[in-house]
Each structure stands twice: as structure tokens, then as C-alpha cells.
Amino acid sequence: QDPQVAPRLQAELSKLPIRAVWGNYANLPEILAANDIGQVDGVLLDLGLSSDQLEDADRGFSFNIDAPLDLRFNPQAGEPAWRLVQRLSAEHLADLIYRYGEERQSRRIGRALASARRETPIRTSRQLAEVVRRAVGGRYRDRIHPATRTFQALRIAVNGELDNLQTALRRIPDCLKPEGRLAVISFHSLEDRIVKEAFRDDERWERITRKPIRPSTGEVTQNPRSRSAYPIAPARSDRPKTTLAAKPYSPRSTSIRAPPSAIPIIDSATVLLRSGASFVAVPANTNPAAR
Numbered sequence: 446q447d448p449q450v451a452p453r454l455q456a457e458l459s460k461l462p463i464r465a466v467w468g469n470y471a472n473l474p475e476i477l478a479a480n481d482i483g484q485v486d487g488v489l490l491d492l493g494l495s496s497d498q499l500e501d502a503d504r505g506f507s508f509n510i511d512a513p514l515d516l517r518f519n520p521q522a523g524e525p526a527w528r529l530v531q532r533l534s535a536e537h538l539a540d541l542i543y544r545y546g547e548e549r550q551s552r553r554i555g556r557a558l559a560s561a562r563r564e565t566p567i568r569t570s571r572q573l574a575e576v577v578r579r580a581v582g583g584r585y586r587d588r589i590h591p592a593t594r595t596f597q598a599l600r601i602a603v604n605g606e607l608d609n610l611q612t613a614l615r616r617i618p619d620c621l622k623p624e625g626r627l628a629v630i631s632f633h634s635l636e637d638r639i640v641k642e643a644f645r646d647d648e649r650w651e652r653i654t655r656k657p658i659r660p661s662t663g664e665v666t667q668n669p670r671s672r673s674a675y676p677i678a679p680a681r682s683d684r685p686k687t688t689l690a691a692k693p694y695s696p697r698s699t700s701i702r703a704p705p706s707a708i709p710i711i712d713s714a715t716v717l718l719r720s721g722a723s724f725v726a727v728p729a730n731t732n733p734a735a736r
Contacts, residue, residue, distance in 0.1 A: 546598030
């Protein structure tokens with residue numbers, strides 16, 4: 446989704462037989478077809494946003510930088526977060542923050558945002574963080590910033606992250622060879638729940654890891670953001686496909702990598718997909734018939 450990522454990645458990987466492609470993993474079948482690739486041996490979904498995006502002064506992903514409250518992975522598509530904050534009612538803001546942020550103080554925050562914007566439009570990340578901080582006051586005992594869950598909720602909403610994830614999980618089995626592997630690294634409970642339900646309910650999947658493989662103490666020391674990573678790895682089953690009935694929708698930020706043991710070994714073509722960065726890296730210079 447992020448148009449800035451693919452060109453930069455391609456330059457960094459120019460000496461490797463890898464081609465970076467701009468796209469959304471929900472559209473993986475179309476992306477593979479456009480690159481003359483059939484079924485692949487493996488797919489890695491690294492959900493969430495990247496460290497580069499957190500540090501981007503133009504997107505507003507971090508409340509530590511006073512930036513426009515945009516929060517879109519693709520600035521050319523959809524509605525920026527500041528506009529969402531301006532147009533939704535206090536009740537709808539509270540519902541959104543509770544659903545996508547699992548924020549216990551969502552009602553208080555929704556009312557505070559509606560009240561604050563009547564005086565001054567909330568257009569920057571620092572404005573939003575300050576309104577949330579004042580709203581929850583001393584009620585917040587967590588070690589994270591009190592605005593963290595609100596930022597997460599708005600980011601998920603403007604990017605359609607959970608809808609894209611559900612779509613991808615339904616479509617990826619058809620992109621894999623029998624016994625092909627999928628590894629998913631999620632960073633919060635909403636993603637984790639969707640992934641687990643997909644692996645449980647879709648008979649095309651066979652779980653390889655019973656539980657998420659958590660990063661080691663050494664990795665967390667080296668890469669503190671990996672502490673939130675929840676890698677899970679299933680394989681595509683060679684059993685006949687089943688038709689899944691539509692199910693009601695149920696309601697992490699970084700370049701985190703899982704421990705080496707968490708990622709299945711892939712012998713041939715592998716597709717790597719980032720959510721925030723939203724690139725697809727596929728082997729270039731490979732005979733499609735061999736994939």
C-alpha cells in the first residue's frame with residue numbers, strides 16, 4: 446500500500462534475485478498473476494507498520510512526533526485519520542476506539558475528542574495524544590502511552606487492516622502449493638484472533654505450531670519491538686477444499702522479525718508481505734514453471 450516502500454526496497458535488494466512489487470496482500474492472487482507466478486511454496490505475513498513509518502514526520506503514526514494526523518499506509522487512497530476524527534459523532538468515535546483499540550476508556554475519549562474539536566480542529570498527532578491524555582488522566586495505569594490504543598484504532602480503521610487480513614487469509618491457500626507454508630507475525634490480539642480463527646475454521650489449513658512462538662530474551666534485548674510479535678505457522682493441507690460460509694466480522698509496529706525457528710524453511714519461491722509497507726517480494730530470474 447505504501448508507494449514509497451517498493452522503490453526503496455528494490456534499491457536495497459538490487460544485488461539479490463528479488464523483485465519488490467507494490468500492492469496489498471489481500472490482492473495476492475492478482476499480484477502473482479501479474480508477475481507470471483503460479484502457486485508458491487511459502488508466504489510470510491508481517492503485519493503492522495514499519496519503524497520507517499513510525500519515524501515519518503508526514504504521516505502521524507507516532508505521537509512522539511508532531512505530524513499531520515494522516516495514519517494511511519497509502520497517502521493517495523482513502524480518508525486521513527484527522528477527517529475521521531472531525532466527522533464522526535462522539536458515540537461512533539467511542540465505538541471505533543473500543544472495537545479496534547480495545548480501549549476501556551473509549552467513551553470518555555470519544556466525548557473528549559468531540560468536545561475538543563468544537564474549539565480547535567484536531568489535525569495533528571500531538572493534538573490527538575494530548576486530548577486523550579487529558580481525558581483519561583490518572584485512570585491509566587498501563588506502561589504504554591494512554592493514546593496508544595486510540596492511535597491503533599484510527600490506523601486500523603483508515604487502512605481497513607482487519608478486513609484486508611481476513612480477505613488475505615481466505616485467498617492465500619489457493620496461492621500455495623500443497624503443503625506450502627504460511628507464517629504470520631501479528632502484534633495485537635485483534636490480528637491474533639482473526640488468524641487463529643482462520644486456521645481453526647478453514648479445513649485447507651493444517652497447523653504446524655500449536656502456539657505462537659515468542660521471541661527469545663536475547664532477541665527482545667536486541668530488538669525491543671519484537672516483544673509484541675506472535676508468529677504462527679500453518680501449512681496448506683492437501684485435503685479437498687471446503688466452501689466457507691460467510692461469518693460475522695469479529696472485533697501489531699515495525700520491522701520486527703520472529704526468531705529463526707518460527708519461520709518454516711522454504712526451498713523455492715517465497716512471497717514476503719508487509720502490512721504497513723505492503724510490498725510483495727518475489728524471486729526475479731526464476732522460471733515460473735519451476736515455482
